[in-house]
Amino acid sequence: MIVFKGVHKWFKTLHVLNDINLHVTPGEVLVVCGPSGSGKSTLIRTINQLEPINEGSLIVDGYDLSDKKTDINKLRAEVGFVFQQFNLYPHLSVISNITLAPTKIRNISKKEAEEQAMVLLTRVGLSEKRDAYPSQLSGGQQQRVAIARALAMKPRIMLFDEPTSALDPEMIGEVLAVMKDLALSGMTMVVVTHEMGFAREVAHRVAFMADGIVLEEAHPEDFFMRPQHERAKQFLRQLLTPMQAECP
Amino acid sequence: MDQFFNISVITDNFTYFMIGRFPHGPLGGVGLTLYLAVVSCILSFFGGMFLGLLSISRFAIVRYPTLGFINLVRGMPLLMVIFWMYFLMPALFGKIAENNTVIMALTLFTSAYMSRIVVAGIEGIPKGQTEAAISTGLTSWQLMLYIVLPQGLRNMIPSFVNQFVSLIKDTSLAFIVGVSELTHVATQINNRTMAFPTEIFIFIAVIYFILCYAFTSLSRWLEQRLTWVKAI
Ligand SMILES: Nc1ncnc2c1ncn2[C@@H]1O[C@H](COP(=O)(O)OP(=O)(O)OP(=O)(O)O)[C@@H](O)[C@H]1O
Ligand SMILES: [Mg+2]
Numbered sequence: 010m011i012v013f014k015g016v017h018k019w020f021k022t023l024h025v026l027n028d029i030n031l032h033v034t035p036g037e038v039l040v041v042c043g044p045s046g047s048g049k050s051t052l053i054r055t056i057n058q059l060e061p062i063n064e065g066s067l068i069v070d071g072y073d074l075s076d077k078k079t080d081i082n083k084l085r086a087e088v089g090f091v092f093q094q095f096n097l098y099p100h101l102s103v104i105s106n107i108t109l110a111p112t113k114i115r116n117i118s119k120k121e122a123e124e125q126a127m128v129l130l131t132r133v134g135l136s137e138k139r140d141a142y143p144s145q146l147s148g149g150q151q152q153r154v155a156i157a158r159a160l161a162m163k164p165r166i167m168l169f170d171e172p173t174s175a176l177d178p179e180m181i182g183e184v185l186a187v188m189k190d191l192a193l194s195g196m197t198m199v200v201v202t203h204e205m206g207f208a209r210e211v212a213h214r215v216a217f218m219a220d221g222i223v224l225e226e227a228h229p230e231d232f233f234m235r236p237q238h239e240r241a242k243q244f245l246r247q248l249l250t251p252m253q254a255e256c257p
Numbered sequence: 258m259d260q261f262f263n264i265s266v267i268t269d270n271f272t273y274f275m276i277g278r279f280p281h282g283p284l285g286g287v288g289l290t291l292y293l294a295v296v297s298c299i300l301s302f303f304g305g306m307f308l309g310l311l312s313i314s315r316f317a318i319v320r321y322p323t324l325g326f327i328n329l330v331r332g333m334p335l336l337m338v339i340f341w342m343y344f345l346m347p348a349l350f351g352k353i354a355e356n357n358t359v360i361m362a363l364t365l366f367t368s369a370y371m372s373r374i375v376v377a378g379i380e381g382i383p384k385g386q387t388e389a390a391i392s393t394g395l396t397s398w399q400l401m402l403y404i405v406l407p408q409g410l411r412n413m414i415p416s417f418v419n420q421f422v423s424l425i426k427d428t429s430l431a432f433i434v435g436v437s438e439l440t441h442v443a444t445q446i447n448n449r450t451m452a453f454p455t456e457i458f459i460f461i462a463v464i465y466f467i468l469c470y471a472f473t474s475l476s477r478w479l480e481q482r483l484t485w486v487k488a489i
Contacts, residue, residue: 057392086394096389100407109403110393155389162393 010035010166010197011056016065018051018221025051027221029065038198040208040229043218044244049201052218053168056199057088070165086114089159093171095151097143103130103154104139107161115162122161129157133187149180153187160191167191169200203248209233217241266453267460270446274460277437285437287464293356293428293438294468297363298421304364305371310401313376330369336430338362343434359431367424374416378409411480418476422469429465439464 011033018026025048041049054060067074072084108122130136133153173181192211215232217225219240236242277285311323342362346353382405390400432441443461
C-alpha cells in the first residue's frame with residue numbers, strides 16, 4: 010500500500026532521507042522511531058507529499074508520488090495526517106473543523122457531513138464538544154478532534170507524527186486509546202512515536218531510523234528484546250531508563 | 258463682529274459644511290468626504306485583496322508585474338496619482354465625473370498599500386494551518402478561502418483601520434481638482450467671508466478628527482465581534 014524504493018531527500022546539503030526502502034501492506038501498523046533529527050518527520054511527511062522526494066520511487070495507494078502528473082490533492086484526501094501540534098482551525102467550531110473537508114471535497118451535504126462527524130466524535134469520546142472551539146479544549150481533546158477530522162475524509166491510510174509528544178502525560182492515554190482502536194479496526198497506519206508501550210501492543214513492525222537511514226526493521230518484540238544495531242540499543246537504553254526508574 | 262471665536266460663520270454655513278448644495282445640487286462637504294472615503298475604502302478592500310493575492314501568486318509571470326505595479330504606486334505622491342487620474346482617465350475613456358476620478362486615484366493608491374497588509378496577514382498564519390488543510394485534500398484556493406483569509410482578515414483589521422483613517426484624511430487632497438469635499442467647501446467659505454480662517458479651519462479639523470475617531474471605534478467594535486478565542 011505504501012512502497013518506498015531507494016528514496017532520497019536533501020534539505021540543501023543535508024541528506025535527510027538516505028536510500029529508504031519500506032513496504033507497508035494494507036491493515037499494517039508501522040511504528041517509526043529514532044533519535045531527534047533522524048528524519049522521522051520528513052519520512053512520514055513524504056507519504057502525502059508535505060515534503061516532496063528528490064530521488065527514488067514512492068507509491069502510495071496506487072498513486073506514484075515521483076510522477077509529476079499525479080493529482081496530489083486526490084491522494085491527500087485518501088491519506089489522513091495527524092500532527093504533533095494538532096493544527097485545528099481556531100476560527101471554526103469542532104464540528105466545522107471536521108466537516109470542512111468532506112463538504113468541500115467530497116461534496117456531501119452539510120447535514121450528512123455533520124451526522125458522520127457526530128459518529129466520529131462519539132468514537133473519540135467527544136460528542137458533547139461539537140460546538141466548542143479548539144481553544145476551549147485540552148490538548149488531549151484537541152488531538153482527538155484532529156484524529157476525527159482526519160478520519161472524516163474516510164482515509165485508507167492514517168499517518169501520525171508524534172501525536173502525543175505535545176501532550177501532558179495524563180492525556181497521552183486517551184489519545185493512544187483512540188489510535189489503538191483505529192489500528193484494531195484494520196486501518197493502515199504509519200506512526201512516528203516514542204510510546205514504546207503502544208508500539209509493543211499495536212505495531213506489526215517497528216522501523217528504527219538514524220541519520221536518515223532505516224537502520225533496523227523488525228517485529229516489535231524482536232526490536233525491543235534483541236535490537237541489532239548499536240544505535241538502536243543506545244536509543245532504547247535512553248528511552249527505557251526513566252521508565253524503569255518510575256516502575257521498579 | 259470681533260469676537261475671539263466667531264461661531265456664527267459655522268452655524269450660518271452649517272448645512273453647506275455638512276452636505277454642500279444637496280439636495281438641490283451636488284453632494285458636498287462632509288457628505289462628499291464620507292462618500293469618497295467609504296466608496297474608495299470598499300473598492301480598495303477588494304483591490305488590496307486582489308493585488309495582494311496576485312503578488313504572492315506562484316506564477317512568476319503574475320507575481321513580478323504585480324509587485325512592480327505595487328511598488329510603482331507606493332513610490333508616488335498621492336497628489337500626483339490624483340492629477341493622473343483627473344487628466345488621464347477622461348483622455349482615455351471620455352468624460353468621467355471628477356468625483357469618480359478621485360475615487361479611482363484613492364482606490365488605486367490605497368489598494369497598493371492594502372495589498373502589503375493582506376500579504377502580511379496571510380503570511381502570519383502558522384504553517385501548520387496550511388499543512389492541516391492541504392493534508393485533507395483542500396486545494397490552494399479552498400485553503401485560502403476557508404482557512405487563511407478568515408484568520409488573516411481578523412489579524413489585518415488594525416492595519417486596515419490605519420489605512421482607512423489615512424484614506425479619510427487623504428480625501429482632502431481632492432480639493433485640488435475642484436471636488437467639493439469638506440476641505441474644498443471650507444476654502445470656499447473662507448474665500449467668501451475672508452474674516453474667519455481660524456474658526457473655519459479649527460472646525461473642519463474637529464470634523465476630520467470626529468470622522469477618524471468614529472471609524473476607529475467602529476472597527477474596534479467589529480474586531481470584538483469577530484473575536485474567537487485563540488487556540489493553543
Ligand atoms: N524544512 C526544512 N529545511 C531544512 N532542514 C530541515 C527542514 N525540516 C527538517 N530539517 C532538518 O532535517 C533533519 C531531520 O528532520 P526531521 O524533522 O525529519 O527529524 P525528526 O526525526 O522528526 O526529529 P524529531 O524527533 O526532533 O521530530 C533535521 O536535522 C532537521 O533540522
Ligand atoms: Mg519530528
